[in-house]
Amino acid sequence: MSNDQMKFSTLVVHAGSAPQPHTAGVADSIHLSTTFVHGADGRRAPAGLEYQREAHPNALALELALSSVEGGIESLCFASGMAAISALMHGLEGHGEVLIGSDVYQGTRTLAREYLQPAGFNVREVDHADLDAFERAIGPLTRLVWLETPSNPLLAVGDIARTALLCKAHSAILAVDNTFASPALQNPLRLGADVVMHSTTKYLGGHSDVMGGALVFAQRGALFERVAHFRHLHGALLPPFSAWLTLRGLRTLSVRMDRHASNALRVAEYLAGRGEIERVNYPGLATHRNHELAARQMRAFGGMLSMQMKGGRDAALKVAERLRLFTNATSLGGVESLVEHRASVEGAHPVTADNLLRLSIGLEDADDLIADLAQALDGI
Numbered sequence: 001m002s003n004d005q006m007k008f009s010t011l012v013v014h015a016g017s018a019p020q021p022h023t024a025g026v027a028d029s030i031h032l033s034t035t036f037v038h039g040a041d042g043r044r045a046p047a048g049l050e051y052q053r054e055a056h057p058n059a060l061a062l063e064l065a066l067s068s069v070e071g072g073i074e075s076l077c078f079a080s081g082m083a084a085i086s087a088l089m090h091g092l093e094g095h096g097e098v099l100i101g102s103d104v105y106q107g108t109r110t111l112a113r114e115y116l117q118p119a120g121f122n123v124r125e126v127d128h129a130d131l132d133a134f135e136r137a138i139g140p141l142t143r144l145v146w147l148e149t150p151s152n153p154l155l156a157v158g159d160i161a162r163t164a165l166l167c168k169a170h171s172a173i174l175a176v177d178n179t180f181a182s183p184a185l186q187n188p189l190r191l192g193a194d195v196v197m198h199s200t201t202k203y204l205g206g207h208s209d210v211m212g213g214a215l216v217f218a219q220r221g222a223l224f225e226r227v228a229h230f231r232h233l234h235g236a237l238l239p240p241f242s243a244w245l246t247l248r249g250l251r252t253l254s255v256r257m258d259r260h261a262s263n264a265l266r267v268a269e270y271l272a273g274r275g276e277i278e279r280v281n282y283p284g285l286a287t288h289r290n291h292e293l294a295a296r297q298m299r300a301f302g303g304m305l306s307m308q309m310k311g312g313r314d315a316a317l318k319v320a321e322r323l324r325l326f327t328n329a330t331s332l333g334g335v336e337s338l339v340e341h342r343a344s345v346e347g348a349h350p351v352t353a354d355n356l357l358r359l360s361i362g363l364e365d366a367d368d369l370i371a372d373l374a375q376a377l378d379g380i
């Protein structure tokens with residue numbers, strides 16, 4: 001059966017795997033060697049490897065799997081999501097304009113402002129749930145459009161297919177941060193994007209125990225070559241054990257994401273009925289501004305949501321403090337549920353409303369999560 005014929009849950013289990021040479025082990029081995037034998041004239045052995053900073057067997061196995069689950073041609077894995085974003089930004093040529101969604105991951109925005117802007121790129125923020133705003137902003141100077149959907153922490157949804165058409169018309173690159181949805185719920189390359197980015201630290205790793213990032217490319221072109229060159233020179237490749245853990249996590253993505261998404265929908269529906277809450281941001285709710293688009297674009301609505309308290313910052317902090325099953329911690333996409341008051345962790349100039357709590361819904365029983373939220377809300 002070819003990859004194209006497999007359903008996602010089959011693909012995610014089998015992509016890029018083969019019994020191990022030498023041992024016939026069914027599980028992958030971890031290869032720690034930093035260097036690989038070559039000929040006296042420098043000619044590489046048939047596996048093509050030379051030095052771990054450039055490539056190693058566990059990274060290659062993960063990259064093969066990622067290309068296949070995202071429907072890409074090539075993948076590059078990195079030591080973190082930020083390393084992946086940085087490498088892609090460094091792969092841009094010349095100067096011009098970069099458009100980023102207004103509700104992107106804070107690190108993405110900071111990287112664009114502090115490094116792309118001084119390098120000669122005009123960085124502009126656009127409301128990415130509003131396609132007309134992109135249409136007005138894009139032009140002949142646009143080199144890159146950065147779309148994160150659903151976004152962090154407002155869960156705004158951008159239209160990937162239509163943004164891709166706009167980018168094609170202006171010869172701009174469309175990169176999509178697919179961290180929140182994961183390839184289980186949407187495949188931006190199939191909708192016309194050029195590059196997909198993941199913080200594999202989140203749903204792909206899935207257990208809050210391994211950092212990593214990845215870029216998956218629709219084509220093996222000049223952009224891919226420049227980014228691969230950058231990764232090699234800057235030493236940004238994901239190490240072997242991390243690559244092994246990430247691929248191990250990926251194998252269960254399909255079943256985990258089913259539970260994350262069904263739990264999150266139940267929690268969102270419960271929270272929407274609580275009088276203390278001004279707004280629940282979850283694309284699976286019919287009241288969400290982009291619900292119809294999300295229903296078209298995604299196979300389910302994911303495991304992330306945020307809620308905004310009528311009682312402002314104080315009420316939000318009280319709820320976060322009273323929760324027992326939800327741990328107060330940053331990050332997301334692990335088996336355990338997490339809560340975070342974003343404004344408190346955003347430093348001196350927070351961009352997130354101070355009545356907002358972000359929830360990463362884990363794999364616990366939905367009834368237990370709802371009971372925990374109920375007791376926390378009852379207490380304010």
Ligand SMILES: *Cc1c(COP(=O)(O)O)cnc(C)c1O
Nearest residue numbers: 080081082105152179199201212
């Ligand atoms: C976490 C995250 C990143 C950054 O990834 P790291 O692995 O933490 O470097 C980028 N985008 C999104 C949406 C994220 O959640």
